[in-house]
Amino acid sequence: MDIEALRRDTPGTAHRTHLNNAGAGLLSGHTLRTVISHLELEAAIGGYEAADRERDRIDAVRGQIARLVGGRADQIALFDNSTHAWNAAFYSMAFEPGDRILTGRAEYGSNVLAYLQAARRTGAEIVVVPDDESGRLDTTALANLLDDRCRLVGVTHVPTSGGLINPAAEIGRLTRAAGVPFLLDATQSVGQFPVDVAELGCDMLTATGRKFLRGPRGTGFLWIHPETPAHREPYVAEIGAATWDGRRGFSWHEGARRFETWEVGWAGVLGLGSAVEQALELGMDAIGRRALRLGARLREGLDAVPGISTHDLGEQRCAIVTCTVDGMAAADTAAALAARGINVSTTDPAQTQFDTENRGVHPLVRLSPHYYNTEDEIDRAVTALAALAAQGRR
Numbered sequence: 001m002d003i004e005a006l007r008r009d010t011p012g013t014a015h016r017t018h019l020n021n022a023g024a025g026l027l028s029g030h031t032l033r034t035v036i037s038h039l040e041l042e043a044a045i046g047g048y049e050a051a052d053r054e055r056d057r058i059d060a061v062r063g064q065i066a067r068l069v070g071g072r073a074d075q076i077a078l079f080d081n082s083t084h085a086w087n088a089a090f091y092s093m094a095f096e097p098g099d100r101i102l103t104g105r106a107e108y109g110s111n112v113l114a115y116l117q118a119a120r121r122t123g124a125e126i127v128v129v130p131d132d133e134s135g136r137l138d139t140t141a142l143a144n145l146l147d148d149r150c151r152l153v154g155v156t157h158v159p160t161s162g163g164l165i166n167p168a169a170e171i172g173r174l175t176r177a178a179g180v181p182f183l184l185d186a187t188q189s190v191g192q193f194p195v196d197v198a199e200l201g202c203d204m205l206t207a208t209g210r211k212f213l214r215g216p217r218g219t220g221f222l223w224i225h226p227e228t229p230a231h232r233e234p235y236v237a238e239i240g241a242a243t244w245d246g247r248r249g250f251s252w253h254e255g256a257r258r259f260e261t262w263e264v265g266w267a268g269v270l271g272l273g274s275a276v277e278q279a280l281e282l283g284m285d286a287i288g289r290r291a292l293r294l295g296a297r298l299r300e301g302l303d304a305v306p307g308i309s310t311h312d313l314g315e316q317r318c319a320i321v322t323c324t325v326d327g328m329a330a331a332d333t334a335a336a337l338a339a340r341g342i343n344v345s346t347t348d349p350a351q352t353q354f355d356t357e358n359r360g361v362h363p364l365v366r367l368s369p370h371y372y373n374t375e376d377e378i379d380r381a382v383t384a385l386a387a388l389a390a391q392g393r394r
């Protein structure tokens with residue numbers, strides 16, 4: 001990987017040390033130009049006319065995504081974010097009183113709220129599978145809970161709140177054997193390291209464009225297996241999803257398009273296609289190796305500083321690094337780093353409710369490098385945090 005060349009084609013790297021890829025990755029110049037030139041085409045010849053002219057490139061994006069995560073192009077539905085993609089899968093499932101939804105402590109905030117709403121509406125029960133001693137979802141406990149009351153296993157692969165990687169492939173092996181649908185929230189893992197739906201054994205997978213994939217904001221997608229129950233009856237019927245059959249009613253579009261809306265921001269979709277293409281060209285193996293190595297360097301650097309603690313769970317950990325500086329609120333630490341040109345963010349207790357209840361550590365400072373960051377930038381962040389910690393100790 002030619003990091004210098006990649007950085008020259010990433011405008012944001014010139015001005016900031018961007019360690020907030022779990023929030024939004026920096027666009028490449030190519031992706032930026034792709035988005036802008038489609039908007040210019042819309043302005044010049046009309047929005048519908050621009051979509052017609054770019055139809056082939058637009059239609060190719062689902063195939064590019066399928067090459068990235070596995071599966072087929074007709075199993076991909078485009079969305080404006082990951083949450084809406086996840087909602088489309090989840091809300092298309094039917095639950096009855098006594099049905100169980102199994103999830104983990106790392107589950108994302110919006111997913112948890114959706115489970116709570118489904119429980120309130122239908123009498124289904126939410127069961128939070130405990131962690132193993134490393135902090136990953138405990139697959140032995142999951143195996144014991146997978147009985148005929150289970151309608152769904154919904155798991156977050158990599159949480160928004162830290163460096164944990166949940167054992168998705170092991171979970172998929174268990175859910176396959178039990179015949180229970182497995183909905184994987186891969187929002188933080190797609191684009192960060194290789195994710196393959198066949199290898200992981202999930203039935204539904206959701207991701208966003210803007211985070212480690214480096215696509216534009218306002219993009220996301222769902223991969224869904226045609227034989228999973230949610231595929232049968234999407235929760236919304238509209239002209240983008242179904243065709244009127246006259247008095248007899250309507251029929252769903254073939255494949256995952258039945259989950260899509262009619263109106264889509266095609267400039268964003270084309271930008272997402274550009275970002276996916278770049279990830280494929282660089283290779284997700286190489287991207288993942290470098291991103292995780294930079295994460296490890298950052299975590300080890302911070303662990304060596306007195307007055308700083310890192311808080312990432314799991315055995316193998318990813319590029320998301322969470323920490324606290326003794327005596328300093330996370331928001332103040334993030335602001336102090338921002339003043340030094342270093343972009344980070346903080347975890348929100350309300351966005352990982354079960355993890356917050358369990359550990360009580362949030363908010364934390366969250367740093368999330370990606371492959372285009374340099375070792376120098378990592379070391380600069382460690383030095384800046386060490387200086388803040390030293391101030392606090394004085």
Ligand SMILES: *Cc1c(COP(=O)(O)O)cnc(C)c1O
Nearest residue numbers: 081082083108159160187188208
């Ligand atoms: C960011 C995030 C989401 C939500 O993605 P959006 O594109 O903002 O809807 C879902 N799950 C996880 C784990 C996330 O980190």
